[in-house]
Amino acid sequence: MPKIPLFPSNSISNAESHLMTPQEVQQQNRRSLGLIGEFQKQAGRPLRVLHIGNIANNAYNNACIQRQFGIEADVLCYNYYHIMGCPEWEDGAIQEGASALGQDHFKPDWWATSLRGWKRPGWFVQGPSGLCIEYLRARNARWRSTSYLKWLELELAAFQDARSADPGNSPAKYIPARLKFMLWLKQAGGQAEPGNGRRLTFYRIWLGSAVANGILGRDDTQYGRSEPTRLDRISAAAWLRMTRRGSQVDIESRAALAAYREDVRRLQAAGVRGLTKHWLERAASPARTLVERSLSLLERILRRLSPVTETGCVARSMSDPVTRAKEIETMLDEIRQDPAELDGQSVSYREEYITNHPRPFEAILSHYDVIQGYAIDGLIPMINGVKNFCCYEHGTLREIPFENNLTGLICRFSFQRAPAVFVTNSDVLPSVERLGLKPERVFYLPHAFDxxxxxxxxxxxxxxxxxxxxxxxxxxxxxxxxxxxxxxxxxxxxxxxxxxxxxxxxxxxxxxxxxxxxxxxxxxxxxxxxxxxxxxxxxxxxxxxxxxxxxxxxxxxxxxxxxxxxxxxxxxxxxxxxxxxxxxxxxxxxxxxxxxxxxxxxxxxxxxxxxxxxxxxxxxxxxxxxxxxxxxxxxxxHSAERIVALQCKAYSNLLVGQW
Missing domain, CATH: 3.40.50.2000 (Glycogen Phosphorylase B;)
Known part of the structure; x- marks a missing residue:
């Protein structure tokens, strides 16, 4: 009867001593998948995983099968449009000979291709990194109007990138009405002249509610309300204006908004009636009844308007700000002192990339329970002080970590320090040993496959x-x-x-x-x-x-x-x-x-x-x-069940004591 390696024991030297029958594997799969239901039961919500990077649709496929088993998985595919990194390639009903397939594979034109009604899911976000982050902030806060507009902006960015490959024929090709609207808004909003900065148009003020929402946040799922209010838009506009007045105002504004959010959390925890408990006890019975009804109504209104973002285990796993800053600086020092002789371009670009590239992602990471970085994108959660993250190898460890360039340095550093590493190619096992990855952190994982x-x-x-x-x-x-x-x-x-x-x-x-x-x-x-x-x-x-x-x-x-x-x-x-x-x-x-x-x-x-x-x-x-x-x-x-179970085993190790 065939034997299969036991989940945690993955070292090359001792794997053969930890073999299981298929029946035992099925039992182990069920136990590992139990994490999903147990987490839902204790946390009152699904386990949330953010997949960053999507070469060859590995992240998309992983998210698809994880969602089948009850994990709330999102994919962030930033600055990458290759045809095999798009959901349309995997699941779209593409007609044979479609124009998206016959042109530049880095600029697929899905709008000139019949997908027969298939649409990419809202949990898969692809485009410029900054815009992807804004969309996920709006989506996680459940601001439907704002997230829809951001979604259209992402689609417009992809559309313009695709048509840039063949600008001569662009006007003759089909343009969806929704993108015509976005193009009109972009022109009507008034693109500033070079050097004059971006004008603060009404459209940008309204859409800027995503910015305010990302800071204030709001949990309104219990009340079924997701539309931005007038107060939301005013606060967004105020936020945008404040951020244009300088870094000090930006810091003060963030502090004030953080304090406001804490006040709202206290209000939600105690309730309006809890705050007025002593006064109500002294009031006369008829007056108390009337006041309680009024306060109940006020409390419902405040809860609907109160912007409080629901955070995940990632936020709870991170150290306090002071300790975290020291941890990150220590990591940066280790990267700077790496003995590899980098080429001149890598040395000059190293500081900027390592310190500046990952930081904007901080705004969305705390919403999730686990961050899964593909190829070298494990750097993003690592530099942001996230403890609950995995590095996912899909051919990454063959040659990249041993190259004397910036990519090799980042790859080597992030995989060696990742709390969990998924290895999906059997031929990189010698590289795993060469990098000195700890066996208890390495999980042999079949390719994402449904x-x-x-x-x-x-x-x-x-x-x-x-x-x-x-x-x-x-x-x-x-x-x-x-x-x-x-x-x-x-x-x-x-x-x-x-x-x-x-x-x-x-x-x-x-x-x-x-x-x-x-x-x-x-x-x-x-x-x-x-x-x-x-x-x-x-x-x-x-x-x-x-x-x-x-x-x-x-x-x-x-x-x-x-x-x-x-x-x-x-x-x-x-x-x-x-x-x-x-x-x-x-x-x-x-x-x-x-x-x-x-x-x-x-x-x-x-x-x-x-x-x-x-x-x-x-x-x-x-x-x-x-x-x-x-x-x-x-x-x-190689079943989807086994693939998800293996990931759940790793996630369970990461989340110990956090839920």
Whole structure:
């Protein structure tokens, strides 16, 4: 019976001594997932997690499956628009050949693409960092009008960024009415001339309520009121005016508003009647009844108007301001004294980035219970003194922490000091050891993946199957990048091309299908022509996820990558759909990481790839059931339940004594 590593015991040296059966893992999963219900019961609200960063939609996918299990997860994807970092890529009903897919992948134009009614969720915020922060402040305070306007501003920023890739044709393309309205407001609001500062328009005063709300806050969910009041707008305008009068006024205003918030909290705790208790006891009975009714009404009004933000465990985990300032300065000193010989540009930019970049995020971090930083974004909670944070690796630890530049320094420093680290790639286990990460803080975590979506898709499309006659189809959806640049980004596409050429010398009853995307498509085409494979190769345009799944299901095998010896998103989706996968893996590392070696057709060289392709050609209908075995492996070792349970185990360790 297969064994799976026990949750907390993740060190490379002793993992084999902590193995569990699948039944034991299910029990462990249920216990770990119990955190969600227990937290809800004791705190009176869901567990809140903020995911920062979203390369390859890892944060979005994690948040999706966490929300299925009752976690209130938000995603902050700042200053990043790559097509694979957008929810539309993952879940949007994108039409084949849509213009968003055929242009610059860093500037996808979703407004020129039919999504068939699909809309991105309000808990996923993407755009300029400052605007993202303002939106989350408004959303967390439940100011619906303000958050909606901020949402439109974010959409407008993304729209303008996308259209900047093709400015010549922009006027001819579709522009939603809501964005036309925002463009009009932006023009009517009067963009100031360069050097004159920004004019304080009525629109900006009203929208500035988000600023005031972020400081004052308000908890009005119990009373069903979310619209800004006249008092809200006046206070927002006053706040904006005060912040334009200098830093000292800013400090004094913050102190005054903080004192006001404390007064309101006392009022909410004691109630109006609690504050007038002694007077009421001395009043006559008829008068007391009338006064109590009046005070009850007044109390309800004050509670609706009182701006008090609900804070999470992050706020309670942080030290007092003085101690916290010392802790942060100590960290900064350690970063400055790091012995790595940084390049000149990194040294000059280090202080500005480390001290200035994370600070604005402080305004929203305290609303959550756990902060999960992807790649190097663990720096943001760490520099803000947050104790409840995790670092999430998705290829990050392969080379980055050992580079002598600012990115390498930040990566190394944040992962080494993170209270919890999620490792999602089996091939980085040597890096984990090399960095000296403490075993009790490291959690082997499968890639963010929703197996339910794939299972539902497969069940809904039983007709999708590879052809029973004709050429054997090998489908490779992998981005073409195999000659230049960092090896972490390379896919080794030339391996399958050269393997196909080797087989083509023997037979021609097969076909290669490539997706025409990536930096080195031209190089691949040149190699294909050079090796005489042009007639055996078909190129198709970039597709949406569901169109890719259809292609997987009608192929005899899917070919992924040959550089990194670990499974990635293509591999997991292929196996979950019950299709054979040819890819590079390290059998020993994947067995250690997952508990059992995944049943894919492993190939780490041209010769091995050719051998695996021959296996498929000789058994086109998979009589040996290799695809079915892969699907069963995914259900056991890579389910959404297991992924969320592993994260809950880490969260439970972080939240000890805080709820």
């Amino acid at each position: 197996d339910r979506k794939l299972a539902e898709f497969r069940a809904a499309h039983p007709e999708l199957a590879p052809p029973k006659s004709g050429p054997v189809i090998f489908f490779s959806p992998t981005r073409h990048h195999w000659k230049r640049g960092n090896t972490s980004w390379q896919k080794g596409n030339d391996v399958v091309i050269r393997a196909a050429a080797e087989i083509a010398r023997e037979r021609s009853d097969f076909k290669l299908v490539f997706v025409e995307w990536g930096q080195e498509v031209a190089d691949s085409k040149e190699l294909i022509e050079e090796l005489g494979l042009t007639k055996l190769v078909e190129w198709i345009p970039t597709m949406s996820k569901r169109e890719l799944w259809q292609r997987y299901c009608v192929s005899h095998a899917v070919v992924d990558q040959f550089v990194v010896p670990a499974l990635g998103g293509v591999g997991f989706e292929t196996m979950a759909l019950g299709v054979r996968l040819i890819s590079a893996i390290d059998r020993q590392q994947t067995a250690l990481f997952f508990g059992e070696e995944p049943p894919c057709l492993a190939a780490n060289s041209v010769g091995e790839c050719a051998a695996r392709m021959r296996e498929v050609i000789e058994d086109p209908l998979d009589s040996r059931g290799q695809g079915r075995a892969a699907s069963q492996w995914m259900t056991t070792f």
